[in-house]
Amino acid sequence: MSAPLLLAGHGTRDQAGVAAFTALTARVGALLRGEGVEVAGGNIELSAPPLRAAVAGLAARGHRQVVAVPLVLSAAAHAKGDIPAALARERRRHPGLAWRYGRPLGPHPALLELLAARVNAVLARGDDPPSPPRGIARGDDPRGIARGDCENVDGPDASDGTTEQAAVLLVARGSTDPDANAEVCKTSRLLWEGRRLMFTETAFVSLARPSVAEGLERCRRLGARRIVVARYFLFPGVLPERVAEQACRYADTHPDIDIRCSGVLGDCDPIANLVAERYREALSGDIRMNCDVCIYRTALPGFEHRVGAPQRPHDHPHDHFPDGGHVHVR
DSSP, X not given: OOOOXXXXXXXXXXXXXXXXXXXXXXXXXXHHGGGTOOEXXXXXXXXXXXXXXXXXXXXXXXXXXXXXXXXXXXXXXXIIIIHHHHHXXXXXXXXXXXXXXXXXXXXXXHHHHHHHHXXXXXXXXXXXXXXXXXXXXXXXXXXXXXXXXXXXXXXXXXXXXXXXXXXEEEEEOOOSOHHHHHHHHHHHHHHHTTSOOSEEEEEESSSSSSOHHHHHHHXXXXXXXXXXXXXXXXXXXXXXXXXXXXXXXXXXXXXXXXXXXXXXXXXXXXXXXXXXXXXXXHHHTOOOOOOTTOTTTSOOTTOGGGTXXXXXXXXXXXXXXXXXXXXXXX
């Protein structure tokens, strides 16, 4: 019996995000079914199914070794601390259960191609800056835009020179972990490399700077008159919508700038294939997680107190092991 795959998600209060997580779990399950791999998904907080229920189901079906892949884009606190701590708690619930832990999804070429496709999709709406600006600038519903077109992986072709006149502001969640924020900056730079873009900049919607407005202002001061806000999120949720809303507010005060907002990465085959890749490398022992600048291993300036800090799982009122934790809005 092949080791099952457990997709460990964060969770969201947004029902579209919940549906996208469920759909991706099913997509990965269909992809790996031919290899005899069972796939389950669970979240550490905010939404069903909870991680403990997914683990309990696998254990009840006789599995004793599980491969867990954190369904996150960068190696921040969730991947380094929250999810491993939650898995350790499940091992206490199910003695004899063993784990192999995969690495986060990004940075990865597949994600860069998806980001580029999302950017191309909004740029292909037309070359001339509309008045008022199209996309998120006026009149559009940021909540609807946050959903994106997750199945349109390639997007319309914008290779006619449109991208050369456009800057991209890559916006991610943000973290208190400088290594994770640096990964996002790396992704932003890799998105620029080899593509016909004016330039790329990076911003964060929470916990780190520059903010969305600060990132847009930086793009404006660098001469951009067409900016695509590329939301670096897997699924719809509170934070991707907040990015769109903040970009709307900036656009309202800068009517001379054409600001457009791309969809989230979403439930699609490239993400499912990447998850399967992370599963196979964890199963084979080929793990290449970046630990050189991890704040739990290396004393970085201002973060020395985090070296060797204990990791604690999230606390849930319905859980039998209240080890403490925290709650995020996502």
